[in-house]
Amino acid sequence: xxxxxxxxxxxxxxxxxxxxxxxxxxxxxxxxxxxxxxxxxxxxxxxxxxxxxxxxxxxxxxxxxxxxxxxxxxxxxxxxxxxxxxxxxxxxxxxxxxxxxxxxxxxxxxxxxxxxxxxxxxxxx
Amino acid sequence: xxxxxxxxxxxxxxxxxxxxxxxxxxxxxxxxxxxxxxxxxxxxxxxxxxxxxxxxxxxxxxxxxxxxxxxxxxxxxxxxxxxxxxxxxxxxxxxxxxxxxxxxxxxxxxxxxxxxxxxxxxxxx
DNA sequence: AATGTAATTGCAACAATGTTGCACTAAAGA
DNA sequence: TCTTTAGTGCAACATTGTTGCAATTACATT
Numbered sequence: 001x002x003x004x005x006x007x008x009x010x011x012x013x014x015x016x017x018x019x020x021x022x023x024x025x026x027x028x029x030x031x032x033x034x035x036x037x038x039x040x041x042x043x044x045x046x047x048x049x050x051x052x053x054x055x056x057x058x059x060x061x062x063x064x065x066x067x068x069x070x071x072x073x074x075x076x077x078x079x080x081x082x083x084x085x086x087x088x089x090x091x092x093x094x095x096x097x098x099x100x101x102x103x104x105x106x107x108x109x110x111x112x113x114x115x116x117x118x119x120x121x122x123x124x125x
Numbered sequence: 126x127x128x129x130x131x132x133x134x135x136x137x138x139x140x141x142x143x144x145x146x147x148x149x150x151x152x153x154x155x156x157x158x159x160x161x162x163x164x165x166x167x168x169x170x171x172x173x174x175x176x177x178x179x180x181x182x183x184x185x186x187x188x189x190x191x192x193x194x195x196x197x198x199x200x201x202x203x204x205x206x207x208x209x210x211x212x213x214x215x216x217x218x219x220x221x222x223x224x225x226x227x228x229x230x231x232x233x234x235x236x237x238x239x240x241x242x243x244x245x246x247x248x249x250x
Numbered sequence: 251a252a253t254g255t256a257a258t259t260g261c262a263a264c265a266a267t268g269t270t271g272c273a274c275t276a277a278a279g280a
Numbered sequence: 281t282c283t284t285t286a287g288t289g290c291a292a293c294a295t296t297g298t299t300g301c302a303a304t305t306a307c308a309t310t
Contacts (some may be wrong), residue, residue: 004257004258005307007257007305009258027296037260039296040259044259061239062184063188063189063267064188065188065296084229100226101226102242104220105247107250108209108250110242114186114239114240115241116184117229118238119236120236129286165288168267
């Protein structure tokens with residue numbers, strides 16, 4: 001969990017993600033940055049931020065990838081909360097605190113989970 | 126839930142998926158078919174089979190898409206069961222019968238869920 | 251403040267995955 | 281058998297993500 005260098009791209013991308021209340025896709029970030037840096041750099045910064053535990057990667061129900069800030073995982077870095085994906089406005093929201101209960105046969109070794117629920121968000125319902 | 130025409134491609138692809146005990150990707154299916162039909166046709170057949178409720182689409186934790194047969198959803202077509210994704214052998218397995226318990230605020234309208242757990246499967250652990 | 255070095259970036263090129271339009275083919279009901 | 285139209289192949293394109301390499305830049309150290 002080491003901290004890399006603080007570059008303009010990294011700072012701006014992190015700011016965007018932290019200020020957003022929904023998860024952002026690479027494409028959305030690229031639009032917001034208005035050519036501040038290369039497409040490839042955004043991919044690399046997102047990877048780095050994820051590795052550093054500053055943001056987390058969400059695979060949406062449609063296969064699209066989004067990124068959201070890591071609120072409240074300063075201590076334990078866990079993202080077993082539910083992500084809600086709105087079919088209408090396409091927003092993806094972290095449902096902090098809502099963690100589904102489940103159990104698998106002991107033979108399975110769990111290291112990561114991804115729970116996505118899709119439907120209509122309060123705004124669109 | 127109408128039934129489209131029964132073509133060679135459709136029959137073969139459905140057979141492949143039904144005979145497999147793990148979920149298959151487009152690429153894997155294409156390999157197995159050995160040029161029986163076009164790449165594009167496979168995409169279209171998979172879409173159709175999914176619409177007809179014969180197979181279900183799984184978005185893996187890494188964003189990859191796989192398809193698995195619909196065992197036991199003849200009556201109610203539901204796929205809220207957990208999918209286990211092995212990080213070593215890359216297999217994706219439907220954990221039929223294991224459904225996580227969760228609850229969201231009433232304002233959210235749920236229409237679909239995708240629960241993926243990744244780690245090591247019994248064979249790789 | 252100047253400097254060294256390793257992390258970071260831009261560019262170009264590539265790979266994988268998925269979509270669309272259109273002419274042609276073939277499944278299945280009449 | 282004929283007719284209709286769902287399904288297919290091909291070509292072309294779009295999106296998303298990756299890699300190699302030379303140029304740049306953050307930042308620890310002088």
